[in-house]
Amino acid sequence: MSAPAGGREPGPDMEPEAFRQAAREVADWAARYREQVDEHPVLARVEPGEVASRLAASPPEEPEPFADILDDVERVVLPGITHWNHPGFFAYFASSSSAPALLAEFVAAALGGNAMLWRTSPAATEMEERTVDWLRQWVHLPEAFRGVILDTASTSSFTALLAAREETGLDVRRRGMAGRADLPPLTAYVSDQTHSSLEKAAIAAGIGQERVRRVPTDDRFRLRPDALREAMEEDRDAGRLPFFVCATVGTTSTTSADPVAPVADVCEEQDAWLHVDAAYAGPAAALPERRDLFAGWERADSVVINPHKWLFTPMDCSVFLFRDDEAVRRSLALTPEYLSSGEEGATNLMDYGLPLGRRFRALKLWFLFRFFGGDGLRERLRAHLDWTGDFVRWIEEDPRFERTAPAPFSTVCFRTKPPEETAGDEVGRETVNDWNRRLLSEVNREGSVFLSHTVLDGTYTLRLAVGSIHHRRQDVRRAYERLVEARERLARGADG
């Protein structure tokens, strides 16, 4: 054996004392990183290929000391990191690592293993069932729901689609879909604001991108139940089979909340599976003052909530809740002999998803809920809503800016008005869009904040998403100030 470090005859892995030392160094490194994260630009400043050029082109043949590798994290990795834990990260939806959830991730990795079967990790299995139920109680979903933790909302929604596909009774699991004269085209329904992952799920499941109907939304970007009913009836009349509807509470662009109750009525009429994508906004259902936005979700067949978005849990942690345990297992469960075990009354979590291997993700939720408490988590969400309200006010009171959509949760869609427009002139849409594109680029270049964008009915729109455990009121204020400064720089450039 070659010696990884030092002169002693090595064991197969790092020596215990060296590991203890290295683990402490990593712990200290992590503490330092978290403390100093705001000294980095939020958005990585490297060019494509720059990080790769600092990595060896071929795998090293000889071992290197651990300290050198850790040093290279600073030298090579950090400049190429977009810091999602930076308090100035307001892009997309937050995905932040709270201290307890991060430490849980380390504990889970140290325990290692694979929770595919109950027996291969009883603790991971039962804690997953329990913490998913904690989340269910906390967001006030009925007891009829149970669930599992998957990696992302894309996977959770895909799993829902497969269960719905099997619930048609067309035996797609066994017989497949190609070359069957007895199958009508299966159609799924989303809104024009639904996340693209639903379309991707339909592609993967063999439903087809064309057979995902994008139902129009109202002037607040909410799916129109009347338009949904019409589309489903039209398809049914044309011989197609409407089988799946996704309503979203907290859409990706504007965080609009589809009216789930009337959508559930339509699904009942049409005998279609109702999936609710609450990946981002789900935690807000824990707040009585926001619960009306979720009205009707308790009637869904399945719901997805991602604690790795607005619940301070590092990627990945997507909770997939469903009513009909059998429906989910019927669509996917498969046990070969080498995985048969046979404990009575035990759940094998591999039966609830495509991947066989499963990490111990529940530990993050367990640490999180215990460390902050359900009440503490609600207070943090309330603070985010509060600061979002401040930002909305600043934008609304400032003639240089304009809100482009309602802000029911912790995300604001807005745009700047070019100087001509604030002066009262008509300005073409492309000019306005171009100004906003340049403003986004300018504000992100500065380094202390990072926002992203969307397009709403042809209007290029900036988005500010509060929701990181590292956000404070002053960070939201700073984002506003940086936007104003960047806009002034652009205006001066435009004048001069």
Add this chain to the structure above:
Amino acid sequence: MSAPAGGREPGPDMEPEAFRQAAREVADWAARYREQVDEHPVLARVEPGEVASRLAASPPEEPEPFADILDDVERVVLPGITHWNHPGFFAYFASSSSAPALLAEFVAAALGGNAMLWRTSPAATEMEERTVDWLRQWVHLPEAFRGVILDTASTSSFTALLAAREETGLDVRRRGMAGRADLPPLTAYVSDQTHSSLEKAAIAAGIGQERVRRVPTDDRFRLRPDALREAMEEDRDAGRLPFFVCATVGTTSTTSADPVAPVADVCEEQDAWLHVDAAYAGPAAALPERRDLFAGWERADSVVINPHKWLFTPMDCSVFLFRDDEAVRRSLALTPEYLSSGEEGATNLMDYGLPLGRRFRALKLWFLFRFFGGDGLRERLRAHLDWTGDFVRWIEEDPRFERTAPAPFSTVCFRTKPPEETAGDEVGRETVNDWNRRLLSEVNREGSVFLSHTVLDGTYTLRLAVGSIHHRRQDVRRAYERLVEARERLARGADG
């Protein structure tokens, strides 16, 4: 805000100094756990429901001190853990956490974030491309392959199946499969030894379980190319469309290696996608003395290798390699406006799989290769093969045992012979199987080793899989000794 700990006005998260302290405690805990892992029984001794009964039924409302939570890891979690990092873990395939890969997992979690787009984590994106290429070089796959890291082989093989489905030119992505008169039934081919995840992938993709043909294997459990050709021709004659073949190097039950070169010939003739599942055995391709078992895999369209199996990387880390970048993206890539970025020459890894969100998994491979060196990794694999050879010899020299399959890699299939059989009597198969079932249960109960089983042509078979970074020769020896002791206990029980 409620105070998570102490009397000071809390920040939204744990205070920096408290985090530093807690992180060190977790580091020390991990070091202690690793040092003392062999003091636990390998296989958890709890009953179903036992762990759950020690977890609160409802989420706590009040915050708890971090120290209490960490204490409960010892009290509540550990008794329910099956210790995959125990040196006596010989079940399934190993999934062990080497020190550098484990520490990389902590660093990656501390950095957090989501590598969906290049810009959301340039370092994670480029390091993924680079380390996947390191692995490719190390196992001697041609430059034509590139790849990504997904969670599990189930997901990698599923992604391969989707690319193959699109390569048929039938526009399944856009038009789906249901209700199309122009589509022939699509058929996929595996052997009777192929992992169940391929069948699950075909179910999920809408191909259908019935349309996965299980081609028979030879007397060494290897897919028979002649039978494959015959099945494909038969299907084609019947109007079906053979489009996908999975060959396995290192099957799950016996680690048999399908003859990939003649299978590739058949795939070429039949214009079908060739996927090679080398999830377990892939790393052995780094050893010149085992490379003949992989002959022909360089002609595959896609290959999966799981470093989280026999390459000392904690779950999850599945490397999905493919030749035709476009084919994979064509089957799945989808970019909504809110995810458009537009860096020239940058790869957005979300385009290569179903999940949008992606963790920084490449860091584990980077730490691993640098700490052990490519040469050090090969030496560790060679040691495993060596000890496996010892175990095979012990079994073959012992009249109480019998090998039930060849052992081309680090896994041995064997059975015990009941006393009547060693005495020369004919014994019915059910009696023999029952003896082996009881032997497995008896040896696993003792606590210092954990083996799993399979069934080969109706013969209940025990499996010993070497491959953990924590395995040493004496652990393999101990497994043999425990088997002998357990078998003697059973024999005494049978006599007495």
